Amino acid sequence: MTTSTTDILLWVVFPYVCLAVFVLGHVWRYRYDKFGWTTRSSQLYESRLLRWASPLFHFGILAVFLGHVMGLGIPKAWTRAVGMTDEIYHFLAISIGAVAGISTVVGMALLIYRRRTVGPVFSATTRMDKFMYLVLATVIFTGMWNTIAGSILNLGGHYDYRDGVSVWFRGIFRFDIRPELMADAPIGFQLHALAAFFLFALWPFTRLVHVFSVPLGYMWRPYVVYRSRPDRLGSRASRPGWERSERRPERTGRR
Amino acid sequence: MRVMAQMAMVMNLDKCIGCHTCSVTCKQAWTNRAGTEYVWFNNVETRPGQGYPRTYEDQETWQGGWTLTKRGRLQLKAGGRLKNLLTIFASPKQPSIGQYYEPWTYDYENLTNAPLQEHTPVARPKSLLTGENMNVSWSANWDDNLGGGPALASQDPVLKQVSDKIKLEFEQTFMFYLPRICEHCLNPSCAASCPSGAIYKRAEDGIVLVDQDKCRGWRKCVTGCPYKKVYFNHRTGKAEKCTFCFPRIEVGLPTVCSETCVGRLRYIGLVLYDADRVLEAASEPDEHKLLAAQRSVLLDPHDPQVVREAERAGIPRDWVDAAQRSPIWRLIHDYEVALPLHPEYRTMPMVWYIPPLSPVVDAIAETGEDSEAARNLFAAIDTLRIPVEYLAELFTAGDTVPVTAVLQRLAAMRSYMRDINLGRDPDPSIPAAVGMTESAMQEMYRLLAIAKYDERYVIPSAHAEQAHSLEELATECSLDYEGGPGMGGSGPFGEGSGPGFADPIAVENFHMLQQRQTSDTVADPSTRKARVNLLNWDGKGRPSGMFPPRDDGDPADGPQLRDAESTGAEVVQPLPAGGSESGPAGTGTAPRSGTGPGGGASPGGSS
Structure with missing residues (x-):
């Protein structure tokens, strides 16, 4: 079977470009804009809706993420090797996935409703925020659609993404490109994958960067952090050529 | 211990x-x-x-x-x-x-822009969160002096x-x-x-x-x-x-x-x-x-x-x-x-x-x-x-x-x-x-x-000794760069995003502020080349050069000039261009004309 140029572009070039933008974009953003790297929380403005919607969405999407790690990252052979039949896997994926998916969608719907209707929150919403919400919502809704229409209702016939999308996805990271697998996938999965990769490309330039600030180190660091003033003259680094002349450290030990 | x-x-x-x-x-x-x-x-x-x-x-x-x-x-x-x-x-x-x-501000513009009308125009309070009209019902000191009572x-x-x-x-x-x-x-x-x-x-x-x-x-x-x-x-x-x-x-x-x-x-x-x-x-x-x-x-x-x-x-x-x-x-x-x-x-x-x-x-x-x-x-x-x-x-x-x-x-x-x-x-x-x-x-x-x-x-x-402030004087103002304080605006990711700012609250500026506030002398250019920088004038005395010299010899100028002469200390405000010599008594020094000690965005500088 041959693959068309469009397939190559959509399922090989586009993902790699998006991933490259994702990685390099984050490096660039971190170096360029540490000050802008924040959750941009709007809790100060409104907390009644946020109290429910935000945990619902965030915990939901964390579970969804773990589900994707399972579904996309782990080959069928592995789950079979540990004695998990496809039926059990399917049941677990659908049941846990449905709970996570529904809480994500409900949470997101509430959050977007809140963002639109609460005055201060809406005025604090940037254009990039709106665009990002659009893409994120597309990804989530196509994902939900695939689960409900494809896996639960079996609309449009049976399709096992673990034999198609997952293999293609893993291939991207192993440089084992299989665009024909995606070309054969149902339109719902295609749209979901495209939207997701576009979201990855958008990621470093949105508030989504806060995902990489998960403060797990908090569990282990000492409560109170001490820091010394930087050992330099003045409050900013010297310009090149204006460094203080300093005694070099003496060489000790063997000559 | x-x-x-x-x-x-x-x-x-x-x-x-x-x-x-x-x-x-x-x-x-x-x-x-x-x-x-x-x-x-x-x-x-x-x-x-x-x-x-x-x-x-x-x-x-x-x-x-x-x-x-x-x-x-x-x-x-x-x-x-x-x-x-x-x-x-x-x-x-x-x-x-x-x-x-x-938080709120007032629609002050309405006071001057309102058309001629029977009633005096008012400046309505506008929310700083939404921009909408609002009723002010609380603030940081609403109950000042037991206001509001029991x-x-x-x-x-x-x-x-x-x-x-x-x-x-x-x-x-x-x-x-x-x-x-x-x-x-x-x-x-x-x-x-x-x-x-x-x-x-x-x-x-x-x-x-x-x-x-x-x-x-x-x-x-x-x-x-x-x-x-x-x-x-x-x-x-x-x-x-x-x-x-x-x-x-x-x-x-x-x-x-x-x-x-x-x-x-x-x-x-x-x-x-x-x-x-x-x-x-x-x-x-x-x-x-x-x-x-x-x-x-x-x-x-x-x-x-x-x-x-x-x-x-x-x-x-x-x-x-x-x-x-x-x-x-x-x-x-x-x-x-x-x-x-x-x-x-x-x-x-x-x-x-x-x-x-x-x-x-x-x-x-x-x-x-x-x-x-x-x-x-x-x-x-x-x-x-x-x-x-x-x-x-x-x-x-x-x-x-x-x-x-x-x-x-x-x-x-x-x-x-x-x-x-x-x-x-x-x-x-x-x-x-x-x-x-x-x-x-x-x-x-x-x-x-x-x-x-x-x-x-x-x-x-x-x-943190002061040598560095000399560097600031000798080279250029720390605030003169793209996206620096005073340049205003914000980056593409919302308020305040953008390249790292050099510290607007540079220690050097505060050293100068301190010197200026604690000096007893008048910041007073005595050379013709120096010009009076009103941004740096601290209100002490009347720097010559601020007013044109008077032919009849204004008596008010007399004691001032004699004072400066009698101390024998030439009080020189450095030239606006960086690198000129500093006043002997550590008087106010300006990194650049237009940027007073304390800098544009520097907080304490306004005092």
Whole structure:
């Protein structure tokens, strides 16, 4: 079977470009804009809706993420090797996935409703925020659609993404490109994958960067952090050529 | 023993007239920006009153500070580390903007743009959050001077603790002012709450700061701080807090709030403390013993062993000297009149207060008795339970004994000094009655009542020497670059995003400010090449060149010129272009014309 140029572009070039933008974009953003790297929380403005919607969405999407790690990252052979039949896997994926998916969608719907209707929150919403919400919502809704229409209702016939999308996805990271697998996938999965990769490309330039600030180190660091003033003259680094002349450290030990 | 130095403050509440100058100057210096409209690093509360944000002292609601677990271990009141992380998506106990107030401005333009009409146009209040019209219904000092009466004041959480005896009827009420800044605690619960580790305590002087590049806006510090002195900048999404004006402190200048205090009631100085004992003291099970525990953490700077240990810990000798001359140490330890605010929060706050005697004096004066006679005052302190118990809830976790002792000392000082001022023989039994010698009482009087500038503020400068400021002069202004302060605007990711700013609050600028403020000479160009830079003119004298020379010889110019000549010191304002020679007396120096010392965006520079 041959693959068309469009397939190559959509399922090989586009993902790699998006991933490259994702990685390099984050490096660039971190170096360029540490000050802008924040959750941009709007809790100060409104907390009644946020109290429910935000945990619902965030915990939901964390579970969804773990589900994707399972579904996309782990080959069928592995789950079979540990004695998990496809039926059990399917049941677990659908049941846990449905709970996570529904809480994500409900949470997101509430959050977007809140963002639109609460005055201060809406005025604090940037254009990039709106665009990002659009893409994120597309990804989530196509994902939900695939689960409900494809896996639960079996609309449009049976399709096992673990034999198609997952293999293609893993291939991207192993440089084992299989665009024909995606070309054969149902339109719902295609749209979901495209939207997701576009979201990855958008990621470093949105508030989504806060995902990489998960403060797990908090569990282990000492409560109170001490820091010394930087050992330099003045409050900013010297310009090149204006460094203080300093005694070099003496060489000790063997000559 | 691990000796550390802490920059601390004491406020003498008897002298506070509630003028809010400290709040206003602080706001102009630090929070006069988008996103910080509601932020008051310094605020002045009328007590009894709800405070700012409203009822912040009710820790059962707001869960700030530390608490002891059943096993006696110190834990954040908001919960352990895991709970803190799991509630990161919606902080459960964060005050909303309603507990502060919705910031607003006025539609001033309407006053000039409105068409001719029968009625005078008005400037309507517009919300700074939404831009919509709004009704102003609360602000930072809505209940100033007991405004709103018992309906508002009865919501005071501290008052509720002593409520069964409280009288808020007009005739029996009392009030005083409580200026508050960040406490720069020895055991800061805001820092302990920060998941990102962005809040840190400076090892040199104990000032607690937020690293703006590391803060990720998790908002846990707002919950963690029981004094609610960490604020969330709603535009940048970062936490901000009082900085103890560290750029000024580093060059030996007092904080803006202290410098501008009309009542001269603030004292700044160093204390030395034993960092190894902080946790133990904060874990003291008996709340009434927390004050003593906190005092015991502080180290006597005159103790030779402490001096030795301080030296070993790398504290410079002049800092130890400053700690020995510290007014803070004298007020806390020698005279024992300063008390910490809410020691029961277990954060070891380092802004201490001398409780006000005035409510007691006022009450006696109203009875027609001699309100400054020691006997009357002593008796009144004991009988006027309400102010004392209220003060005790604020300063000693409810223990009235230390508060009474402080008030008695202050009362004794008043009576004792009155005799001296009226030319009568001083009565040595008065100081003796409160356990003080006559000389100690007179010293305390000097420190509290005369309160000379140099005695109120004993601030050793940081050891970042000044050579670097020459570099700034010789090369170019640190603010002249793309995206620098004053260039305005914001990056593509929202407010304040963009390339890293060079520090607008450069230490160098504050060195210049300090030199300028403390110099006696006139910044006066005497060469024709120098031009008068009005941005740098500090109002001292009249620089020649400001007005054209007059042929008939204006007598007003005479003494000025003779003065400058007679000193023999040529007072030269350096040329606007960088690199020219500096004035011999260290007069004001301008890095560049158009950028005065302090720089465009630099806070203290405006003073």
